[in-house]
Amino acid sequence: MKEFSGLSRELKVSLKYNLTGNSTACFGEFVSDLDAAGFDRRNTLVVLEAVKTVDYNPARPEYFKSASEAAADAYISCTEAALKADWKISLSHVFQPPCMYTQEKPSTILICPDGRVSRYISVYTGDPDFYGGDVLGEGLPASGYGVREEILGNAGQCMKAQCPYFPICMTGCPSFKKMAMKSVRTAFCRRPYFERVVSGLSALRAALAHDYRKLDL
Numbered sequence: 001m002k003e004f005s006g007l008s009r010e011l012k013v014s015l016k017y018n019l020t021g022n023s024t025a026c027f028g029e030f031v032s033d034l035d036a037a038g039f040d041r042r043n044t045l046v047v048l049e050a051v052k053t054v055d056y057n058p059a060r061p062e063y064f065k066s067a068s069e070a071a072a073d074a075y076i077s078c079t080e081a082a083l084k085a086d087w088k089i090s091l092s093h094v095f096q097p098p099c100m101y102t103q104e105k106p107s108t109i110l111i112c113p114d115g116r117v118s119r120y121i122s123v124y125t126g127d128p129d130f131y132g133g134d135v136l137g138e139g140l141p142a143s144g145y146g147v148r149e150e151i152l153g154n155a156g157q158c159m160k161a162q163c164p165y166f167p168i169c170m171t172g173c174p175s176f177k178k179m180a181m182k183s184v185r186t187a188f189c190r191r192p193y194f195e196r197v198v199s200g201l202s203a204l205r206a207a208l209a210h211d212y213r214k215l216d217l
C-alpha cells in the first residue's frame with residue numbers, strides 16, 4: 001500500500017474493502033495499515049462492499065448470502081472501526097439504489113454487437129425479460145417498457161405492509177431475481193437486512209455523533 005499512499009496527498013483516493021466472513025475480522029488491521037502506509041485522511045475514502053453468493057460468483061463458505069443480516073452486521077462493525085480510527089467511510093453499496101432496469105426511459109442501455117439492446121448491465125444474453133429493442137432492426141420501443149406496472153405488480157406485499165424501504169428497494173434487483181428466483185415477476189424481500197442496517201446506523205450515530213459525519217451513505 002505504501003506505493004499508492006503518496007497519491008492521497010494530492011488526489012482523492014477510494015480504497016475498496018471487500019467484506020466476507022473472513023475479511024471482516026481483519027478490517028481493524030487494515031485501517032491500522034492505512035496509518036502505517038501514510039495515507040492522508042483528508043483525501044482517503046474507504047469503501048465497503050459485502051461479497052455475496054450469486055450465480056455468477058462461485059460460492060465460497062465465507063461469502064455472505066444475499067441481503068443476509070450477517071452482512072448487515074459486518075457493515076456496521078467495520079463502519080464503527082473506521083470511524084473510531086478517524087477514517088472516512090462509504091456505505092454506498094449497502095443500499096443499492098434502483099438501477100437502469102427500473103428506468104422507463106433509460107438514460108443508459110447496453111448494445112450488443114448484433115444490435116440487440118439489453119436494459120440491464122448484468123444481463124447481456126438476449127433474455128426477453130431484459131430485451132430493450134434492436135438498434136439495427138426495429139429500433140428502441142417508442143412507448144417505454146412498462147417497468148412501472150411490472151414493479152407495482154410485484155409489490156402487493158410491500159404496499160400491504162407499507163414498507164418504508166420501497167423507494168430504495170422497488171421489490172429488489174431484477175437480475176438477482178431472475179438468477180435466484182427464476183422470474184423477474186416476484187419480490188426479493190430484503191426488509192430484515194435493511195432494518196438491521198438502519199438500527200445499526202442509528203446506534204452508531206448515537207454513540208459516535210462527531211465521527212458519524214465522516215460516513216458517506
Ligand code: SF4
Pocket residue numbers: 155157158161163164165166169170171172187188189190191194
Ligand atoms: S424490503 Fe420487502 S417489503 Fe420492502 S419494498 Fe422491498 S420487497 Fe417490498
